[in-house]
Amino acid sequence: MNVLILGSGGREHAFAWKIAQSKQLQNLYIAPGNAGTANCGTNVNVSVNDFEAIKNLVWEKDINLVLVGPEDPLVNGIHDYFLQDEVLKDIPVIGPKKDGAQLEGSKDFSKQFMQKYNVPTARYATFTKESLNNGYDFLETLEPPFVLKADGLAAGKGVLILEDIADAKRELKSMLMDAKFGAASTKVVIEEFLKGIELSVFVLTDGKSYKILPAAKDYKRIGEGDTGLNTGGMGAVSPVPFADEAFIKKVEEKVVKPTINGLNKEGIDYRGFIFIGLMNCNGEPQVIEYNCRMGDPETEAVIPRIKSDLLDLLQGVATQTLDKKKYDTIEEIATTVVMVSGGYPGDFTKGIEVSGLNHVKDSIVFHSGTKFNGDKVVTNGGRVFAITSFGKTIEEAVTKSFAAAEKINYDKKYYRKDIGRDLIKLKSFN
Numbered sequence: 001m002n003v004l005i006l007g008s009g010g011r012e013h014a015f016a017w018k019i020a021q022s023k024q025l026q027n028l029y030i031a032p033g034n035a036g037t038a039n040c041g042t043n044v045n046v047s048v049n050d051f052e053a054i055k056n057l058v059w060e061k062d063i064n065l066v067l068v069g070p071e072d073p074l075v076n077g078i079h080d081y082f083l084q085d086e087v088l089k090d091i092p093v094i095g096p097k098k099d100g101a102q103l104e105g106s107k108d109f110s111k112q113f114m115q116k117y118n119v120p121t122a123r124y125a126t127f128t129k130e131s132l133n134n135g136y137d138f139l140e141t142l143e144p145p146f147v148l149k150a151d152g153l154a155a156g157k158g159v160l161i162l163e164d165i166a167d168a169k170r171e172l173k174s175m176l177m178d179a180k181f182g183a184a185s186t187k188v189v190i191e192e193f194l195k196g197i198e199l200s201v202f203v204l205t206d207g208k209s210y211k212i213l214p215a216a217k218d219y220k221r222i223g224e225g226d227t228g229l230n231t232g233g234m235g236a237v238s239p240v241p242f243a244d245e246a247f248i249k250k251v252e253e254k255v256v257k258p259t260i261n262g263l264n265k266e267g268i269d270y271r272g273f274i275f276i277g278l279m280n281c282n283g284e285p286q287v288i289e290y291n292c293r294m295g296d297p298e299t300e301a302v303i304p305r306i307k308s309d310l311l312d313l314l315q316g317v318a319t320q321t322l323d324k325k326k327y328d329t330i331e332e333i334a335t336t337v338v339m340v341s342g343g344y345p346g347d348f349t350k351g352i353e354v355s356g357l358n359h360v361k362d363s364i365v366f367h368s369g370t371k372f373n374g375d376k377v378v379t380n381g382g383r384v385f386a387i388t389s390f391g392k393t394i395e396e397a398v399t400k401s402f403a404a405a406e407k408i409n410y411d412k413k414y415y416r417k418d419i420g421r422d423l424i425k426l427k428s429f430n
């Protein structure tokens with residue numbers, strides 16, 4: 001089979017690394033890819049949102065399956081574009097159509113969906129310019145902190161959590177009246193704050209059956225001890241000690257099954273990954289959000305823990321035979337430490353030369369933001385590498401990731417040295 005992966009981050013490198021191991025693979029292409037994905041297949045310089053260029057690429061390279069990494073092309077309708085095209089219509093796309101991608105593309109849609117299908121989630125209401133005053137009234141009914149969410153995609157920045165009601169009202173006004181997040185904040189969801197520990201559960205579905213993939217915890221803040229600005233994610237651990245078998249079973253019964261059934265009832269033929277952001281509130285799952293794709297850096301910890309052939313599973317999704325496919329995971333713990341550019345998530349410099357990559361032996365170095373400058377690897381993003389290691393304990397795994405991060409060098413490199421530390425303190429895995 002010839003496979004095309006769309007995207008250029010650590011998530012796509014992890015997909016490429018795994019798919020490259022499949023016996024069913026002939027040729028692998030990654031568009032646009034990075035310096036790391038070039039070790040797994042052929043990079044092609046095509047943007048994930050340039051559907052026409054993707055069409056030409058699929059045609060030219062005789063692609064049999066397309067795996068979409070990021071949410072943007074899905075929300076923009078790449079799957080629908082394939083289905084409507086005479087040449088492309090029979091080529092499977094892994095990732096939902098526009099309707100299913102609304103689970104991530106519109107917070108209002110996803111909250112309505114959860115409410116309709118009894119998926120546990122925080123109490124909420126949605127407001128527009130016209131109902132600003134009702135929004136103020138709704139805020140008065142809640143306890144602080146106040147959670148405001150721009151309805152549309154806002155590059156991960158559209159959620160505000162505010163302690164003070166006056167600030168919450170001011171921000172609500174700014175989102176609705178001054179388009180603080182552009183068109184994304186034409187509608188704003190206000191919801192109750194959930195107290196608990198956060199984790200992500202990933203599901204692969206062909207629309208009929210599903211596989212629950214390993215769960216992971218992400219570290220979103222730039223600073224150690226979960227301080228400072230939000231980032232795309234600074235590290236991940238899989239599995240998650242506080243998500244034991246009993247908890248995952250609850251997630252399956254209370255969240256996964258109603259979600260898959262709900263999609264069916266809505267007539268949404270969903271084929272791809274569902275990323276469920278959850279809060280474990282005293283042992284009960286509450287859904288914070290859905291994403292229509294895998295997480296980054298969670299993928300870099302989750303995918304290496306899948307023992308089975310990922311391409312075979314994806315073919316199961318494409319042909320709606322996922323229930324017949326073998327799915328096994330690796331028991332060992334995986335930890336991922338993300339190395340970033342100095343200054344990230346604020347301003348940072350790109351194009352800095354990287355050294356030491358060949359010295360890493362005990363870890364997998366996924367590239368998040370790199371490119372080639374001649375034959376040299378240089379930085380090309382805020383997040384630069386995601387280093388995944390295995391161990392019998394979190395400590396053993398993360399020590400390997402830190403050791404690798406010490407061997408890789410570029411000017412102003414930074415990474416959090418406390419990934420997994422909070423979990424080490426918790427009870428052991430069951």
Ligand code: AMP
Nearest residue numbers: 122147159191192193194198277288289
């Ligand atoms: P989202 O973009 O919906 O994932 O929100 C970003 C982050 O805000 C989440 O990962 C949570 O850490 C936090 N968050 C979102 N909604 C809530 C909520 N209702 N209660 C507590 N924290 C939340």
Ligand code: GLY
Nearest residue numbers: 232233295296297
């Ligand atoms: N790591 C969070 C995300 O991918 O959205």
